[in-house]
Amino acid sequence: MAMHRLGDLCSVWALMTTRLLRAALLLSIAACATTPARKIEATSTLEDVPNEPVDAGTAVADASPAPAPVEAPAPAPLTFVKVEATEGFSVMMPKDPQEQRNSVALPRNAGTVSNASLTSSVDGVVYSVTRSEYPAPFLKKVGAKKMLSEVRGGLAGQLKGTVVDEKDLDLAGHPGQTFAVTGGAKLVRARSALVGGQLFTMVVIYSGNVPEKADEFLSSLTLKDPPPAPAPAPKK
Numbered sequence: 001m002a003m004h005r006l007g008d009l010c011s012v013w014a015l016m017t018t019r020l021l022r023a024a025l026l027l028s029i030a031a032c033a034t035t036p037a038r039k040i041e042a043t044s045t046l047e048d049v050p051n052e053p054v055d056a057g058t059a060v061a062d063a064s065p066a067p068a069p070v071e072a073p074a075p076a077p078l079t080f081v082k083v084e085a086t087e088g089f090s091v092m093m094p095k096d097p098q099e100q101r102n103s104v105a106l107p108r109n110a111g112t113v114s115n116a117s118l119t120s121s122v123d124g125v126v127y128s129v130t131r132s133e134y135p136a137p138f139l140k141k142v143g144a145k146k147m148l149s150e151v152r153g154g155l156a157g158q159l160k161g162t163v164v165d166e167k168d169l170d171l172a173g174h175p176g177q178t179f180a181v182t183g184g185a186k187l188v189r190a191r192s193a194l195v196g197g198q199l200f201t202m203v204v205i206y207s208g209n210v211p212e213k214a215d216e217f218l219s220s221l222t223l224k225d226p227p228p229a230p231a232p233a234p235k236k
Contacts, residue, residue, distance in 0.1 A: 111135030159184030173229025
């Protein structure tokens with residue numbers, strides 16, 4: 001039975017992760033593709049007048065100095081705003097994120113997972129948070145440790161990368177983790193936490209250097225009415 005439960009969880013998580021990352025990666029690619037290239041036009045300061053002799057001294061006197069090149073204005077710094085979801089959580093991220101909600105049926109009639117995500121793409125960087133609510137009996141069978149492990153494996157598998165910098169995270173007494181995924185089509189920094197029956201997964205998807213605002217986003221999750229923290233496991 002344990003192997004069946006693990007296989008079921010992998011299948012459900014793979015489905016959810018595929019949908020989330022496909023949407024996020026498409027936003028990232030679209031942002032890069034629609035960024036307008038800077039147009040450079042050649043200019044001339046002298047007009048050519050055919051078949052007309054020009055005195056050298058007059059030409060020097062009439063010539064105007066070349067205008068100084070006009071520099072493009074520096075892009076405005078990225079600012080975050082507090083975005084509140086109707087599901088009772090908030091994060092700091094770029095304004096007007098794309099909202100998506102759906103439900104996924106668990107195998108073996110184990111219930112339904114309700115998902116809600118907020119996603120923004122700015123300058124080729126994707127900021128996304130997903131809240132997935134699981135039935136309590138399903139979570140009890142699987143356990144928090146296995147759930148968080150499948151989050152890491154699902155993201156790494158979807159991007160064909162490797163999990164690095166893995167650390168445990170305590171979110172007001174609830175179990176969580178931070179990690180990164182490297183070596184794949186995109187780079188990822190992520191956090192996830194299991195709060196009661198809710199699994200929160202936050203990802204920053206990017207290429208190149210770690211975005212300056214990554215940590216601000218990943219550390220900004222706030223719950224409106226969090227459930228009590230689970231009792232610590234008894235020491236053996």
